[in-house]
Amino acid sequence: MNAFEQLEKLRRKPIIATIGGFRPDDEIKSWFGGNFDLKNIEDWPMDKHGYMIPLIQIGISEVPNGKEIFWGIELLQGYISQGELPINKAKNGEGWKLRAFKITDDLRVQITPEGSNI
Numbered sequence: 001m002n003a004f005e006q007l008e009k010l011r012r013k014p015i016i017a018t019i020g021g022f023r024p025d026d027e028i029k030s031w032f033g034g035n036f037d038l039k040n041i042e043d044w045p046m047d048k049h050g051y052m053i054p055l056i057q058i059g060i061s062e063v064p065n066g067k068e069i070f071w072g073i074e075l076l077q078g079y080i081s082q083g084e085l086p087i088n089k090a091k092n093g094e095g096w097k098l099r100a101f102k103i104t105d106d107l108r109v110q111i112t113p114e115g116s117n118i
């Protein structure tokens with residue numbers, strides 16, 4: 001089997017995100033680049049290089065079939081380290097961090113800590 005046949009077997013319908021506009025109201029929504037929803041600013045992820053850089057926050061209710069795909073998860077957040085990028089297989093927390101929240105009632109928008117944005 002050639003590479004194109006293998007890729008065709010893996011193909012899925014993409015989810016397209018639109019970047020731009022304004023921060024949504026107090027609802028927890030998908031968002032790029034910071035000011036993510038957390039309990040408090042002390043919950044902002046850190047590693048040995050300091051505060052991690054926020055990449056994306058995904059409100060699962062906005063993902064087509066998200067409730068079925070993510071098994072009770074309400075919110076996902078992705079961060080990367082300021083000092084190193086994970087190039088090979090790295091565990092969560094080693095150069096990158098993925099957080100999943102099942103309960104979002106107690107989360108509020110937290111201003112991105114200084115020094116953690118690009």
